[in-house]
Amino acid sequence: MMRQAQGSNNQTMSFGRSRARMMPFNRPTVTFSDVAGVDEAKTELVEVVEFLKYPERFLSLGARIPKGVLLVGQPGTGKTLLARAVAGEAGVPFFHISGSEFVEMFVGVGAARVRDLFEQAKRNAPCIVFVDEIDAVGRHRGAGLGGGHDEREQTLNQILVEMDGFESTTNIIVLAATNRPDILDPALLRPGRFDRRVVLDLPDVVGRQAILKVHSAGKPLAPEINLETLAKETPGFSGADLSNLINEAALLAARKNQKIILMPDFEEAVERVVAGPERKSRVISSREKEMTAYHEAGHALVAWSLPHADRVHKISIISRGNMGGHTTLLPDEDRYLWTKNQFLDMMAVTMGGRVAEEQIFDEVTTGASNDLERATKIALSMIKRYGMSSSLGPRTFGKRELSEERDYGDKVAEEIDQEVKELVNNAYVQACNILNDNQPNLVRIAEYLIEHEAVSGDDLQRLFNGEETSGGGDTGTPAIPSEPPPYAPKPAQPNISPQPAPSLSSQNTPDVGTMSTGSGDD
CATH class of the missing domain: 1.10.8.60 (Helicase, Ruva Protein; domain 3)
Incomplete structure (x- = not known):
């Protein structure tokens, strides 16, 4: 009984100890040479490394190094890797902890772990403290059910106190990473705490x-x-x-x-x-394979015909994941601004598969479910985020926080719905006109896909230009022979002119690159 009591007492006393893991400073595993594609971010952090190596150079001039550096970027851009590279270059101890490891169900444990972490850091100075996913404890205060006595908020308060209590000669630098800087408490971002922000973008x-x-x-x-x-x-x-x-x-x-x-x-x-990987074991009927071929050919032909659409790189009807086929579009250069005409052409490309199915088979399938969703999202973004509506004017609708907050009335909501409907319908009509005018090419591309199942490169350009191909291709999903004969193309429908739209610019657009065919959720 005494041994059990002593053991439980030891566990209780260590409950408030920090769970940060210290990497040995004499064996750096990652340096700046192992990090590429973020040259501007590395340049910002070279100053941090020099301060840790030669602090007297800065202190003699009365300079003060930033106490905290916030690494901001999308998942996978290398925030943690860059922090480890800073420690490897500086040759100092490196404490690594996740923001969620501070918080427990017991009130006060998180604050105790913060105090213990900074005590260890002071004993090992100069050093680096890296807090990954700091938004787990750094959210705006006052939003919890417990108010100011919430455990997470107490942990955040302790972090603020510890960072503000550093002496000017203490060589401790706090690095933190997050992909949600918009939800962090303003007290974290003020000068004296995380007063330097290093942004890691997707690489060009x-x-x-x-x-x-x-x-x-x-x-x-x-x-x-x-x-x-x-x-x-x-x-x-x-x-x-x-x-x-x-x-x-x-x-x-x-x-x-x-x-x-x-x-x-x-x-x-x-x-x-x-x-995703190929689903070679998926056996489909010849009718479904033919529908998929015309669907993807419709996407590709509309993209090839529009001046503001991306270049068609590859068409495939080989099943991957939930997709029965896909058309890959690649931009000619990295794009940071998008225009209204590019959005309009993008929506027309997404509608090309649905239109091809209707024109050839006089049938509507579930293959265009993802296309319709993407076209609707693009239209909503144009109106609500980018102010590209001709009737509602240049303003935004809704505030984007953790969930969208509506800041407009029912009448405006009806106008938004009507504007979205018009944009999607115009894209549908534009795709109809293009495929009506190029139906022989649509049939040629689809027949090639039925035989070879994939096309890219020179053969793809020859198909678009109506020339003879070399006859190469990939092999993929086998088809079950079916009794019905191949569907004959329907006669071309009369052209309907879409409404013209002025050209405007935008940024921070949704990712677009692959048009897919699938059933249900893609």
């Missing part, structure tokens, strides 16, 4: 090439592999996505008992990362 084409070079180092690559071409084919990929891409290509090469990684392995890995 140059950054993607540098990241691919880092992760492919030491791997046996075929001589014909061009990382620049691969970087151009992966817009919107984060650093974590590119690392996973290299690993998937290596796994595919290993399954084939290859000695080196070939370019087809990378091309397959890109599709696996975006859409």
Whole structure:
């Protein structure tokens, strides 16, 4: 009984100890050379490294290094990796803890762990304290049910006190990472605490090439592999996505008992990362395969015909994940601003699959469910976020916090619904006109897909131009022969002119790159 009591007492006394893990400073595992694609962020953090290495250089001039640096970026952009690189470059102890590890069900435990963490940091100074996902404890105060006595808010108050209580000669720098800076308490972001913000964006084409070079180092690559071409084919990929891409290509090469990684392995890995692995065991009827072929051909032909749509890179009716087929669109360059005409063409491309099904089969299927959802979201974003409505004017509707807060009345809501309906209907009409005018090409592309199941490169351009193809292609899902004969194309419908729209600009747009065919939820 005495031993049990002593054991429980020891556990009770250690309950408020910090759970931060200290990495040894004499064995740096990550340095700035292991981080690519975030050159501006590394430049900002070089100053932190120099302060930890040579503090007297700054103190002799009366300079004060920022006490806290907040790393802000989307998931997978390398916030944790960059923090570890700072510790590796500086050669100092590195304390790593997640924001959720502070908070427990017992009141006061989180604050006690914060005090213990900073006491350990002071004993090991100079050092770095890294708090990952700080939004777990750093949210706005006053929003909890417990008010100011809430456990999370007490933990946040203790962090604020500890950061503000540093002496000017204490060589402790706090790094924190989050992808939601908008919900952090303002007291965290004021000068004297996290007074420097380093933003890590998704890498551009140059950054993607540098990241691919880092992760492919030491791997046996075929001589014909061009990382620049691969970087151009992966817009919107984060650093974590590119690392996973290299690993998937290596796994595919290993399954084939290859000695080196070939370019087809990378091309397959890109599709696996975006859409999932091939479902070769999925057997479909010839009718469903034909419908999928015309659906994807409709997407591609509309995109090829519109001046503001992205370039068609590949069409495939090979099943992946929940998608029966997909059409991959790639921009010619990295894009940071979007125009209204680009949005309008984007919606027309999403409606191309539905229109092709109706024109050829006189039938409506569930394959366009994801397309309709995306077209509606684009229209809502144009009106409510970007002020691209011709009738409602240049203003936003709704406040975007944890959930949307409505700041408009029922009459405006009806006008928004009507505007969305008009935008989607105009996109539908535009797709109808394009496919009516190019129905021979639509049939040629669909028949090629039925036979070869995928097309890209020169063969794709020849199909668009109405020329003869070389006849290559991929093999994929087998089809069950069915009794009904192939569907004959319906006669072309008369053209209906869509309403013209002025050209405006925008930014922070939804990601668009793959048009898919599926049943139910895509």
